[in-house]
Amino acid sequence: MTTNSVREQAVHLLRGGMANTEVARRFGVPPGTVAWWKHQDLAKRGQLPGRKRSTCTHCFGDALDRPAYAYLLGLYLGDGHITWPEQHRSPSLFITCDAKWPGIIDSVDQAMRQVMPRNRPCRIRRTGCYVVKLYSKHLYCYFPQHGPGKKHERTIALEPWQQEIVDAHPWDFLRGLIHSDGCRITNWATRRVDGAVRRYEYPRYFFTNTSADIVRLFTDTLDAVGVQWKASIPRPTGQVNVSVARKESVALMDTHIGPKY
Numbered sequence: 001m002t003t004n005s006v007r008e009q010a011v012h013l014l015r016g017g018m019a020n021t022e023v024a025r026r027f028g029v030p031p032g033t034v035a036w037w038k039h040q041d042l043a044k045r046g047q048l049p050g051r052k053r054s055t056c057t058h059c060f061g062d063a064l065d066r067p068a069y070a071y072l073l074g075l076y077l078g079d080g081h082i083t084w085p086e087q088h089r090s091p092s093l094f095i096t097c098d099a100k101w102p103g104i105i106d107s108v109d110q111a112m113r114q115v116m117p118r119n120r121p122c123r124i125r126r127t128g129c130y131v132v133k134l135y136s137k138h139l140y141c142y143f144p145q146h147g148p149g150k151k152h153e154r155t156i157a158l159e160p161w162q163q164e165i166v167d168a169h170p171w172d173f174l175r176g177l178i179h180s181d182g183c184r185i186t187n188w189a190t191r192r193v194d195g196a197v198r199r200y201e202y203p204r205y206f207f208t209n210t211s212a213d214i215v216r217l218f219t220d221t222l223d224a225v226g227v228q229w230k231a232s233i234p235r236p237t238g239q240v241n242v243s244v245a246r247k248e249s250v251a252l253m254d255t256h257i258g259p260k261y
Helices: 003-015 020-027 031-044 066-079 102-115 160-168 170-181 212-225 247-256
Strands: 080-083 092-098 122-126 129-135 182-193 196-209 240-244
Touching: 003 020, 003 031, 020 031, 066 080, 066 092, 066 102, 066 160, 066 170, 066 212, 092 102, 102 129, 102 170, 160 170, 160 212, 170 182, 170 196, 170 212, 170 247, 196 212, 196 247, 212 240, 240 247
Parallel strands: none
Antiparallel strands: 080 092, 092 129, 122 129, 182 196, 196 240
């Protein structure tokens, strides 16, 4: 059997969907040779897959999943950061997630895919946590709050188009902030009733952040959805705790956010 005959038969099988490795085994040809034959055949027929550009609603007018973006924005402001090492072609978005909450890790991954469907996130295992990471040349377009230094050391203000999204999807934004720098806990207290000591439990939400601007974004959004809150006096480090403890407000938060999972 001539080389041309082998190649023609191999290409015929490849077009039919047979795997490269199976074609190589059948004809006793190196897998690399089979891959090259397939590449040339696709090029000849104009079917080579092109390099997909990154999604960007600003640069290319791509559609934006606005609820997913509001959630991802909250995550970024809480436990996210962007880096661009010199050796990389694109900046990277990192969202750090506690390993105790696998459901939140999945929701972070999903939000990244919804906002940037042509970019694939990955997960990096670290001690006690997972980092969900995404590369894109357009991260600065989506997160103009990025800048040198820590978030609490610089001004954090939303662009008008971001505020419009948060106003339209406040609960998604709040959920992102709670999933990153917040929690839902159950407090308890005892009270003597008719001579017997009874234990009472009551849930509450907390959000903790050192950036006064991010805390203000959180509380302004709580005001917008009708949730009552109280803020602690800033600690020497600048850290502020925002508490939601009123029964009606906790019930509202439970309806739209709920415990971490």
